[in-house]
Amino acid sequence: MMHVIIGGGAAGITAAREIRGWQPDAQIVMICSDEQVHSRCMLHKYLSHERTAEELDFTEKGFFEKNQIVQICDRVVSVDTADKEVCLASDRKIAYDRLLIATGAESVIPPVGDLRKAENVFGLRHLSDAQKIDKMAEDAEEILVIGAGLVGLDAAYGLQERGKKVTVVEMAPRILPVQLDEHGATAYQELFERAGVSFRLWCSVQNAVCGADNRIHSVELDSGETISCDMIVVAAGVRPSVGFLEGSGIKAERGIEVNSRMETSVKDVYAAGDVTGLSGIWPNAMKQGKMAARNMCGVKPMPGVDTEYADTFADKNTINFFGLVTLCLGALQPEEGDEVQVQEDMHIYRRAILRDGKVRGILLQGDISNSGIWQYIIKNQIDVRGKGKKLFQLTFADYFGTGERGKYVWNV
Amino acid sequence: MRRIIVEYEKCDGCKNCSVACMQAHRKSAGTVYDLDLTSPENESRNFIYQAGDGTYRPIFCRHCDEPECVMSCMSGALKKDAASGLVTYDEKRCGSCFMCVMNCPFGVLKPDRTTRTKVIKCDFCAQDGGEPNCVKSCPKGAIHVEEV
Ligand SMILES: Cc1cc2nc3c(=O)[nH]c(=O)nc-3n(C[C@H](O)[C@H](O)[C@H](O)COP(=O)(O)OP(=O)(O)OC[C@H]3O[C@@H](n4cnc5c(N)ncnc54)[C@H](O)[C@@H]3O)c2cc1C
Ligand code: SF4
Ligand code: SF4
Numbered sequence: 001m002m003h004v005i006i007g008g009g010a011a012g013i014t015a016a017r018e019i020r021g022w023q024p025d026a027q028i029v030m031i032c033s034d035e036q037v038h039s040r041c042m043l044h045k046y047l048s049h050e051r052t053a054e055e056l057d058f059t060e061k062g063f064f065e066k067n068q069i070v071q072i073c074d075r076v077v078s079v080d081t082a083d084k085e086v087c088l089a090s091d092r093k094i095a096y097d098r099l100l101i102a103t104g105a106e107s108v109i110p111p112v113g114d115l116r117k118a119e120n121v122f123g124l125r126h127l128s129d130a131q132k133i134d135k136m137a138e139d140a141e142e143i144l145v146i147g148a149g150l151v152g153l154d155a156a157y158g159l160q161e162r163g164k165k166v167t168v169v170e171m172a173p174r175i176l177p178v179q180l181d182e183h184g185a186t187a188y189q190e191l192f193e194r195a196g197v198s199f200r201l202w203c204s205v206q207n208a209v210c211g212a213d214n215r216i217h218s219v220e221l222d223s224g225e226t227i228s229c230d231m232i233v234v235a236a237g238v239r240p241s242v243g244f245l246e247g248s249g250i251k252a253e254r255g256i257e258v259n260s261r262m263e264t265s266v267k268d269v270y271a272a273g274d275v276t277g278l279s280g281i282w283p284n285a286m287k288q289g290k291m292a293a294r295n296m297c298g299v300k301p302m303p304g305v306d307t308e309y310a311d312t313f314a315d316k317n318t319i320n321f322f323g324l325v326t327l328c329l330g331a332l333q334p335e336e337g338d339e340v341q342v343q344e345d346m347h348i349y350r351r352a353i354l355r356d357g358k359v360r361g362i363l364l365q366g367d368i369s370n371s372g373i374w375q376y377i378i379k380n381q382i383d384v385r386g387k388g389k390k391l392f393q394l395t396f397a398d399y400f401g402t403g404e405r406g407k408y409v410w411n412v
Numbered sequence: 413m414r415r416i417i418v419e420y421e422k423c424d425g426c427k428n429c430s431v432a433c434m435q436a437h438r439k440s441a442g443t444v445y446d447l448d449l450t451s452p453e454n455e456s457r458n459f460i461y462q463a464g465d466g467t468y469r470p471i472f473c474r475h476c477d478e479p480e481c482v483m484s485c486m487s488g489a490l491k492k493d494a495a496s497g498l499v500t501y502d503e504k505r506c507g508s509c510f511m512c513v514m515n516c517p518f519g520v521l522k523p524d525r526t527t528r529t530k531v532i533k534c535d536f537c538a539q540d541g542g543e544p545n546c547v548k549s550c551p552k553g554a555i556h557v558e559e560v
Contacts (some may be wrong), residue, residue, distance in 0.1 A: 388464030
């Protein structure tokens with residue numbers, strides 16, 4: 001059996017490990033356009049010089065040798081599903097019995113002014129992006145970041161740690177608008193400002209013109225302000241990397257369409273991770289990769305071995321900047337009829353949105369100890385009433401149950 | 413693999429296990445008699461929590477068969493060891509994202525209180541030959557190690 005995996009991120013690596021676990025003798029080939037394996041979630045630590053490129057590797061030493069995975073460092077340019085082979089940029093062709101597409105996503109650079117053509121504008125998705133940013137930052141003083149989501153703040157964090165003057169422009173009236181409410185966002189904004197980062201909220205870049213050197217030296221905001229900059233990092237969203245699938249017959253709209261077994265519309269072709277558009281976070285990419293691998297190996301479901309991607313909840317994030325930690329889950333904005341509970345002191349902020357005794361969303365900032373229960377409570381719509389406790393005092397003790405071999409089970 | 417089996421009905425909430433855990437993982441040398449119980453540096457990796465009726469539930473890492481914490485770890489710090497079955501944590505690799513804290517369905521994990529750079533996680537007392545000190549200290553026999 002020849003398993004071919006395109007992409008060596010969270011989904012691809014997890015799938016490769018899982019396939020090897022089920023099929024000791026199968027052939028596994030991983031084709032990846034990255035020069036080395038790296039965790040995108042740690043790129044900010046590369047920009048800040050807290051970690052080297054090698055220290056971003058999330059696989060153990062000798063992972064590929066130990067698991068006998070053939071690594072091909074190249075880019076897939078097309079997939080021929082009739083002849084069951086993939087075509088690489090180097091013109092090489094690789095035949096497959098089962099194919100996994102785990103190509104993740106690409107940064108979107110909005111078509112504003114010369115942003116797309118200037119040579120000092122970068123997205124932040126791959127190590128290669130971070131390396132280019134790092135190199136140009138050597139001679140840059142003022143850096144503009146477009147977007148104050150998690151990726152934008154990762155860029156801002158890393159570059160301010162290098163002593164750069166960073167300005168972040170954000171369309172929404174607050175930073176981290178998808179993750180946090182006003183209170184939670186302000187806490188981070190203050191920490192970033194204390195570190196020297198400045199923000200322009202509720203405004204957007206209206207024009208950015210290249211100079212003769214093909215670089216943008218200043219941008220105009222819709223507020224009328226002009227901000228000078230030596231380079232720009234754009235963190236305005238991503239799009240699934242599906243360009244090379246044109247003509248393959250594999251159905252993809254925003255992302256590759258898959259069923260719960262991670263099968264695409266074409267037989268023997270699977271997809272997992274950000275490329276499916278089902279989620280944009282690491283844990284879900286891993287889980288999809290694992291389920292894809294099991295189905296690629298023909299594993300049948302049995303107790304303790306799921307083969308379907310059923311745990312689809314993806315409205316979840318943790319944030320950690322400057323030692324302030326936050327957990328955000330589920331709904332962020334209360335709707336009419338929702339109950340909102342807030343608890344606050346010098347060090348913590350907790351906010352829950354409830355409806356009919358069920359938690360729709362929760363935000364914990366400052367202390368997220370033992371907070372793993374909340375994801376379970378929210379995604380399984382557990383009624384939190386009648387435990388004789390205040391909401392934020394609930395622990396697993398209130399749902400404690402044990403199962404076979406000393407496992408814990410939720411007793412609801 | 414070996415797992416700490418919990419019989420909550422026997423637990424009377426004395427927290428000897430938590431003190432034993434703090435003592436086993438303290439940085440400074442010393443005996444349990446000079447262990448600073450209020451220092452944020454000394455954190456227990458197990459928890460005794462009360463249910464609404466006042467009875468106690470020992471919340472200990474299960475070293476799960478399919479660990480959700482490992483399935484969220486973006487740095488490779490958390491791993492399920494194939495030989496021992498234990499879920500191990502490598503502080504040096506950890507990227508301090510705390511997605512594992514979010515993902516453990518039993519709320520076993522937490523960020524360290526002083527630096528927020530590490531995860532406080534049961535290591536089955538690897539430094540003591542893999543014999544958990546909490547189990548040795550329980551006067552009630554509410555927790556014991558079993559091959560599962
Ligand atoms: C800066 C940053 C910070 C983040 N922080 C967090 C966080 O804190 N928590 C969280 O949960 N998530 C975070 N994410 C998101 C997380 O990184 C992704 O959800 C995760 O990486 C998705 O994994 P994946 O395997 O689907 O895709 P990716 O990790 O993107 O991997 C895709 C792989 O495919 C390769 N590839 C693409 N096209 C081709 C081709 N044509 N041929 C060959 N190879 C190809 C790429 O080189 C890459 O190796 C962050 C992302 C970024 C960019
Ligand atoms: S930390 Fe939680 S998820 Fe991880 S092994 Fe322990 S009990 Fe399981
Ligand atoms: S905090 Fe560390 S151990 Fe936990 S998921 Fe993040 S990198 Fe892994």
